[in-house]
Amino acid sequence: MIFQRSHKIFKKALVPVLLLCLSIIISCFCFACPSLAGTSPYKSHGRLLVKGTNIVDKNGDLTTLRGISTHGLAWYPQYVNKETFRTLRDEWNVNLIRLAMYTNEYGGYFNGGKESMADLVNKGVKYASELGMYVIIDWHILSDGNPLTHKKDAVDFFKKMAKKYKNNGHVIYEICNEPNGCSWQDVKDYANAVIPAIRKYDKKAIILVGSTTWSQDLDKVTASPLKYTKNIMYTCHFYAATHKQWLRDRVDKAIRSGIPVFISEFSICDASGNGSIDYTEANAWKSFIKKNHLSFAAWSLSNKAETSALIKSSCTKTSSWKASDLSATGKYIKKMCKKG
Ligand code: IDC
DSSP, X not given: OHHHHHHHHHHHHHHHHHHHHHHHHHHHHHHHOTTTTTOOHHHHHOSOEEETTEEEOTTSOXXXXXXXXESOTTTOGGGOSHHHHHHXXXXXXXXEEEEEEESSSTXXXXXXXXXXXXXXXXXXXXXXXXXXXXXXXXXXXXXXXXXXXXXXXXXXXHHHHHHHHTTOTTEEEEOOSOOOSSOHHHHHHHHHHHHHHHHTTOSSSOEEEOOHHHHTOHHHHHHSOOSOOTTEEEEXXXXXXXXXXXXXXXXXXXXXXXXXXXEEEEESSOTTSXXXXXXXXXXHHHHHHHHTTOOEEEEEESOOSSXXXXXXXXXXXXXXXXXXXXXXXXXXXXXXXXXX
């Protein structure tokens, strides 16, 4: 009798318990693999905007971007690939891709690459958008130093991009990677031409502006910011083995003065992109980034034989990397992104 009753209770409870277990398994699976859940960073956050010194999402909630920067698109076009981005999104918890379009260097925009570069940028934006990731279009000036040198072409380029992507909320414009050998006033003059060119079409996208000395002169920015403020952020780039507490202090001061800062390029080795990793400084930067809710993009998505490359030079795979395919930097950055 007692046995029969408990058997009945057991049978009654079995279905809901099984259903509960099934739903736990499904939700764990979806959490680990967002694509299966039909969700994506963009579905959750939508169009981003700058509020105070932070980024907020469509619901007004504080949001940070965890990004990976390509190496020069001309050198490593194979990583502008939907499966590459999908791996970064689903296995690394990355929600941002930075497309580094060199202007002056090998195969760059002014080095025979006008069409091929624009083509790769458009492909990159398409793949990132389809995957619901955010994407930076980076005018990667470096050896060309002063952004005023190519001001007219930059205005034309960004006008074209803004016209094409004005309704695409995934896109972020970085108008000058690292101005150098010029004054902050030169950068301002350049920004004062490029920002209105973008805004003519795209009223809302976030625009990132670099500063002199490889986008580190935030003290000059603080002393004399641009007149444009809506959805404008200033970049800071660091390489942990070279740029240490003094630069964190500078960023801290800028933020306290109301300057929104975006770490659109960094690595954990020295400023050459090579040399050894400084884990102590890398960890100090990681905590600083977390504490200040900063968004970031790590250099670089390539298998070049240099410390900052995320993939080992022996690995030619462009997606679904195993731990053994990643460089020491790659392992560190993956962990940093996964922890959110
Ligand atoms: C480096 C690359 C390297 C390449 C060199 C010159 O890692 O393979 O040969 O550029 O084009 C930056 C720049 C970024 C640099 C990086 C490392 O934005 O283009 O990439 N760096 O030197 N600023 C500080 C460091």
